[in-house]
Amino acid sequence: MNFELLAYPAIVGQFFVDGLGRGVMYGLMGMGLALVFGIMGLINFAHGAFFMIGTYLMYLLAVQLGLPFPVGIIGAAVGLFIFGGLLERGLISPLRKFMGANWLVDGYVMTIGLLIVLENLALIIMGPRGQGISSLVDGRFSVLGVMITNERVMIFVAAILIVVALATFLRFTNIGRAIRATSEYPEAALALGIDTRRIYTITFALGSALIGGVGGLLLSTYNAHPSIGSDILLKSFIVVIVGGLGNVWGAMVAGILLGLIEAYAQGIASAGWQNSIVSALVILVLIFRPGGLFTKTITRP
Amino acid sequence: MITENCCLTVENLRAGYERDIPVIENISMRVATGSVTGLIGANGAGKSSLLKTILGYLKPETGSVIFEGKDISGLRPDTSASLGISYLMEGHCIFPGLSVEENLLLGMWPWRSDRARVRSALERAFERAPLLKTRRRESAGLLSGGQQRILELERVYMTNPSLIFLDEPSLGLAPNLAAEMFDRIESFRHEGITVVLIDQNIRRVMEISDYVYVLQLGKFMLEGKGAVLNQDVENIVKKFI
Helix, strand or coil: CCHHHHHCHHHHHHHHHHHHHHHHHHHHHHHHHHHHHHHHCCCCCCHHHHHHHHHHHHHHHHHHCCCCHHHHHHHHHHHHHHHHHHHHHHHHHHHHHHHHHHHHHHHHHHHHHHHHHHHHHHHHHHCCCCECCCCCCCCEEEECCEEEEHHHHHHHHHHHHHHHHHHHHHHHCHHHHHHHHHHHCHHHHHHCCCCHHHHHHHHHHHHHHHHHHHHHHCCCCCCECCCHHHHHHHHHHHHHHHHCCCCHHHHHHHHHHHHHHHHHHHHHCCCCHHHHHHHHHHHHHHHHCCCCCCCCCCCCC | CCCCCEEEEEEEEEECCECCECCEEEEEEEEECCCEEEEEECCCCCHHHHHHHHHCCCCCCEEEEEECCEECCCCCHHHHHHHCEEEECCCCCCCCCCEHHHHHHHHCHHHCCCHHHHHHHHHHHHHHCHHHHHCCCCEHHHCCHHHHHHHHHHHHHCCCCCEEEEECCCCCCCHHHHHHHHHHHHHHHHCCCEEEEECCCHHHHHHHCCEEEEEECCEEEEEEEHHHHHCCHHHHHHHHC
16 A cells, blocks of 8 residues: 555545546446336346447448447437447337336346347457547646646536436426436326327437447547457446446446545556445445435335 | 216226136226216236226227227227326326426426427416426425325326226325315216226215226126115125225
8 A cells, every 4th residue: 555645635636537437437427327227127237238239330430431439429419329229119118118127137038148149249340359549639738737638527427418418308308307207107197188198219229329429429439349348347337336226426426436446446556456445335325225325215105 | 876977987808917817897887978977996906907908008809999989998098198088006106206397398398399388287286286396396205205296196186087987096095185086076077077986995986986896706796876875885896895
């Protein structure tokens, strides 16, 4: 342990900036998973595979076709929105219809199967080699001795934009209100004329678009590779468990918390310690707050 | 049997949660336009299941449901609201995490693209229940049980429905609020709204209902004009409830 490093403000600041950057990425990864779980109750094990597809779409659009990076990121999000919507309509919705109340267990198995199929399809189509880019934005600057890359700033700004856009959508649009209502009481939503099947499709497509866009945004950090999804899935699960199952905003806060813990642990102890500390945190959360740190319990009166 | 203009006709309805185990069987009923029709029976008699089958939550195995001349048997439940059918579910059915205003706005979901209509329905709901206007920004889950019932009833009424299904509207309400609830149901009839009512307050149901069906183990055992059955209410309760 190297606690004397904490006496140097610039180093502490550097850990903070690194942790914040890393944490925002984790938060972004977890948001889509939390959204789908929060509204549909489904733990989507294919979440990591959607990230992988997002990185490949970004690579194809921005690198192979030479389109601007924002177009690649939006393209990845739109592509995954369509893909997620089709998957929900074609596979998940029929499963929910035919399996009735027990559909969730089958849903877990189905998404695990999807993860395996998509990873292997990527291996066949794209090959085993990782493909990526060195950075989306070049350059760096220094503030009070703390080095900040322009790419970190861009990811941070993108995260704020995504969070604000999602919050605005859920809070102020008719569909957003219907999504929240359906998550609280689907039978009552049906009685008001809300087509909950459509709401589930939109929610799954939205969750897929979120992780797809994030895959595009983080292509320089996580290269496109058939098995990249497994790492992302693990990080997303940790974020969702710590943040509170189904809590989209909790996922972002938990992501930042984990990023900071990792950065300080790595800096003060050594590389490798961060995983042990994060695992210990997850175990503590599961013991003392099994619902997560930021669980908002909605009880029907 | 009612012979006036029928708002709702149900013929030989049979449905259940498990195949070959019907919870309602051979159910036929007529609901006259602008009337209050009571459904009474013991817990588990199949009253709520009957409503759920009419509204499409439960798929009928046999039989038909005709609403204003249109066959709506087996229709998805979310289509009934746009046809002019409102449903107040048993127990509280608000969205507690959404604000009072959002709950009301969702009541107008089938007409959400007609912003003027939605705004005007919302303002009228606030005029009828000023308390909801005062607390419009608060989470609906913070309202008291009685206030939540008011919110639910306004959400049902604001759509200007032609048929309302009320499942236990007085459940859990203080006696004075329950009395107000029944007065409100009677006022629906004066406005020409057809009501199908389930409630544990059997005497009050018989008093305000034009026609009453008595359900036991998924079958109608007795039916008749509310005023007539009310004269024999104690025997009916002893025998069927």
